[in-house]
Amino acid sequence: MLKKVSAASAISSDPAIIEAADKLILPGVGAFDDGMKNLTERGLTELLNVQVLQRKKPILGLCLGMQLFTRRSEEGQLPGLSWMNAETVRFKFDEPNPQLKIPHMGWNTLQIRHPHPLLADLGADARFYFVHSYHVSCADVGNVLAETNYGYDFASVVVRENILGAQFHPEKSHKFGMGLLKNFAERV
Amino acid sequence: MLRTRVIPCLLLKDRGLVKTVKFRDPTYLGDPINIVKIFNDKEVDELVFLDITATVENRRPPFDLLSKITSECFMPLGYGGGVRHLEDIRKLLNLGVEKVAVNSYAVENPLFIKAAADQAGSQSIVASIDVKANRLGEYEVYTHSGQKATGLHPVKLAIEMEEQGAGELLLNSIDRDGTMQGYDLELIRQVSRAVTIPVVASGGAATIQHLAEVVKQGGASAAAAGSMFVFQGPRRAVLISYPSSQELRATFGD
Numbered sequence: 001m002l003k004k005v006s007a008a009s010a011i012s013s014d015p016a017i018i019e020a021a022d023k024l025i026l027p028g029v030g031a032f033d034d035g036m037k038n039l040t041e042r043g044l045t046e047l048l049n050v051q052v053l054q055r056k057k058p059i060l061g062l063c064l065g066m067q068l069f070t071r072r073s074e075e076g077q078l079p080g081l082s083w084m085n086a087e088t089v090r091f092k093f094d095e096p097n098p099q100l101k102i103p104h105m106g107w108n109t110l111q112i113r114h115p116h117p118l119l120a121d122l123g124a125d126a127r128f129y130f131v132h133s134y135h136v137s138c139a140d141v142g143n144v145l146a147e148t149n150y151g152y153d154f155a156s157v158v159v160r161e162n163i164l165g166a167q168f169h170p171e172k173s174h175k176f177g178m179g180l181l182k183n184f185a186e187r188v
Numbered sequence: 189m190l191r192t193r194v195i196p197c198l199l200l201k202d203r204g205l206v207k208t209v210k211f212r213d214p215t216y217l218g219d220p221i222n223i224v225k226i227f228n229d230k231e232v233d234e235l236v237f238l239d240i241t242a243t244v245e246n247r248r249p250p251f252d253l254l255s256k257i258t259s260e261c262f263m264p265l266g267y268g269g270g271v272r273h274l275e276d277i278r279k280l281l282n283l284g285v286e287k288v289a290v291n292s293y294a295v296e297n298p299l300f301i302k303a304a305a306d307q308a309g310s311q312s313i314v315a316s317i318d319v320k321a322n323r324l325g326e327y328e329v330y331t332h333s334g335q336k337a338t339g340l341h342p343v344k345l346a347i348e349m350e351e352q353g354a355g356e357l358l359l360n361s362i363d364r365d366g367t368m369q370g371y372d373l374e375l376i377r378q379v380s381r382a383v384t385i386p387v388v389a390s391g392g393a394a395t396i397q398h399l400a401e402v403v404k405q406g407g408a409s410a411a412a413a414g415s416m417f418v419f420q421g422p423r424r425a426v427l428i429s430y431p432s433s434q435e436l437r438a439t440f441g442d
Contacts, residue, residue: 177262
């Protein structure tokens with residue numbers, strides 16, 4: 001999909017390539033602890049800290065990738081990257097509702113709370129594909145760029161300076177996801 | 189608000205797309221890559237591919253074809269057919285397939301569903317259940333593309349699949365397949381009530397009202413259809429179509 005938005009990209013865990021990149025995307029599916037363990041075992045945690053916190057490279061975390069930016073997750077024991085003052089929590093509904101299945105899976109919309117170049121010009125009918133049982137809960141509402149409703153409103157796009165995260169899968173979200181990735185490549 | 193998913197379900201046979209009636213008489217539709225491109229342009233919610241001869245021919249999934257398909261697919265894609273190795277599931281997910289459906293082998297070895305869900309996560313594992321009325325008029329699960337009776341009631345198998353960790357059920361009515369007479373609402377209702385995981389209903393849809401019916405009356409979480417999206421008119425001319433986002437929202441009220 002990055003090819004379609006004409007952004008030169010490489011899938012890599014090679015420190016030299018990560019250092020040379022202008023921008024980074026941290027995708028991720030699977031469990032929180034597995035994600036952190038993978039980063040640590042490949043020696044990427046320290047490298048990413050330098051690239052993101054000191055050199056201020058724009059980074060976009062997707063799904064689990066975004067959740068790894070938080071301090072911790074109810075899904076695991078290991079600490080997260082702790083780049084954001086936020087935690088990852090499981091969907092919890094006040095009343096059991098058979099319609100609200102976990103995972104939250106399917107197409108849903110964004111309510112934009114703060115305008116940001118990442119979310120510019122996505123169109124009024126923009127919808128995105130979600131698959132997740134856990135979501136990010138920000139201590140600072142200023143970090144929440146957009147919310148999505150599933151039983152309640154949760155943070156679906158977050159920001160802290162150069163750090164951006166989206167809970168959905170833009171790569172599975174047709175032209176809407178393509179628009180967001182293009183924004184990340186060209187406008188952020 | 190989460191939207192109701194409407195899913196074209198496409199059948200692969202000898203690397204071409206086909207459409208069956210009651211799991212028989214496959215009609216050739218065209219090249220899968222071309223058809224995927226059309227569905228991609230129509231911004232469908234999700235696509236499911238079932239290789240209907242993989243199990244009967246004792247073949248593994250057609251990985252090279254699927255890798256071409258996923259590179260054209262900017263929506264979630266499910267695949268089923270000949271899945272009986274964990275290694276194949278890993279390979280499919282690495283190709284960009286979102287969900288892997290297991291049918292015949294889930295009946296032969298239900299523990300495979302558990303192993304698959306442990307490895308890939310429940311959200312990626314779909315138990316696909318094909319049902320037809322047996323000689324006594326009772327619902328019965330069939331495997332091997334509808335050729336092999338199992339003696340199992342679909343509700344019993346559905347509950348077991350959920351317990352083993354399947355994240356979703358794809359429930360196909362063999363009797364309604366390709367008939368365009370509407371879904372078997374009774375079957376869908378029985379299974380939907382028995383499980384908490386999403387049930388994707390398949391078999392019989394011809395109109396957008398059928399899609400609404402199976403969700404509102406049948407209790408399905410999502411509606412899959414084949415003929416409705418590939419045929420046009422009483423002479424069943426091949427024409428790929430899909431309702432617009434506006435039509436779907438008006439129908440489902442979400």
